[in-house]
Amino acid sequence: MNYQAKEEYRRLIQPRFQRAKKPIKKRILDEFCAVCGYHRKYAIALLKKPVRIKKQLPKKRGAKPRYQDEVLVKALMY
Numbered sequence: 001m002n003y004q005a006k007e008e009y010r011r012l013i014q015p016r017f018q019r020a021k022k023p024i025k026k027r028i029l030d031e032f033c034a035v036c037g038y039h040r041k042y043a044i045a046l047l048k049k050p051v052r053i054k055k056q057l058p059k060k061r062g063a064k065p066r067y068q069d070e071v072l073v074k075a076l077m078y
Contacts, residue, residue, distance in 0.1 A: 006036045010046055017047045 001009075010032070017028045033043050 001036060009035065011051065014047050014051060 013028060013032055017025060017032075020028060029040065029043055029047070032038070032047065033040055036043070038046070
């Protein structure tokens with residue numbers, strides 16, 4: 001199982017794990033360790049940490065303009 005698949009699986013399991021009571025957490029943790037091959041303590045740490053939501057910013061292509069003032073640009077062109 002590659003990293004992306006493990007990460008996707010963790011994101012599906014994590015909310016259920018955080019809401020569950022202790023006996024159910026044990027079953028979820030056993031399943032997660034069996035599927036991903038993680039040690040139990042590492043799996044607990046992964047499932048407890050908060051989920052980060054990545055915001056994708058629009059990518060700006062090309063170099064930034066050096067001069068932004070229109071008056072300055074006109075003066076430089078002459």
